């Protein structure tokens with residue numbers, strides 16, 4: 484029997500839903516250009532519009548939004564963050580201030596840093612040490628010049644859920660002209676996202692985090708707020724994202740969004756159960772285990788933990804040999820020698836950050852597999868010097 488492989492790294496990529504890639508390929512087998520005016524092109528166009536409706540339904544957006552398909556959430560985040568800069572170049576406002584948090588994904592952090600180098604005033608809100616990020620932590624950094632506030636809906640490394648709606652409402656009260664963006668990549672599919680209730684102006688999501696193919700995402704934009712095109716060229720995506728559409732990717736995103744609408748409650752319930760099994764086994768077997776960002780509002784599928792004295796990268800490598808895929812932080816930061824900027828901004832020491840392991844499960848990880856995976860984590864830990872082997 485071959486090695487069982489279990490994906491407990493679903494925050495890096497959920498993995499394509501069973502049968503979804505085949506169905507997307509079947510639907511798009513002619514692969515024609517959606518901008519062509521012949522029937523072949525129009526068929527492809529219809530598939531894209533259907534996918535747009537499915538994605539809109541999955542975020543509870545029945546009207547009043549534009550779903551702009553992009554190459555992923557990285558592009559969507561870049562597009563959202565750059566908006567104040569384009570406005571400034573047009574002369575709409577001379578002094579602009581961008582407010583985001585020190586806990587964001589690099590696809591928000593890096594454009595924010597570039598904007599700072601280009602002269603935009605930047606504030607990075609931080610939580611109180613070892614505390615949840617509050618709307619007050621963010622809103623105390625507002626200024627009358629703040630044009631954009633960007634706060635992620637849930638953190639990819641710790642699974643902590645942030646008070647985006649509260650931030651949006653407080654920020655608008657303080658600065659009525661402010662725009663609010665949220666990177667909802669990790670929240671999408673794991674906590675209910677109702678577009679109207681969220682009350683943001685822009686929201687980024689990614690296909691591969693909900694079971695679609697990689698390389699597709701969307702920026703969701705409130706109609707009355709104009710996003711600025713990042714890629715210039717053809718008129719695709721309502722003139723907001725030039726380039727021939729990633730037809731199979733977009734169709735796969737639509738299919739994954741449709742699946743989510745019917746299954747989300749069940750999927751989250753299963754995630755919660757699997758996480759609770761993992762936690763129970765680890766807590767029983769590893770007396771010195773510590774859970775990060777514990778007792779806070781969190782995603783149902785994510786555990787951030789550490790075993791003091793054990794480097795998480797070593798555990799990731801050892802677990803890989805056992806067929807268990809976990810991570811030591813964000814996938815895009817793996818292999819970097821520096822400790823996670825998120826964990827440091829939360830108030831953790833560099834040592835504790837390097838010991839942090841992320842376990843993030845799919846909605847179809849059964850309890851037996853969750854137990855098996857947790858037992859393998861325990862045996863790998865116990866085999867390591869300092870890991871508690873008898």
Ligand code: PLP
Pocket residue numbers: 494495554555556557558560588590635637638639666668669688689690691698699700814
């Ligand atoms: N934002 C968050 C919170 C993420 O976790 C990720 C991916 O890990 C991204 C953005 C980037 O998404 P994509 O892979 O679609 O570019």
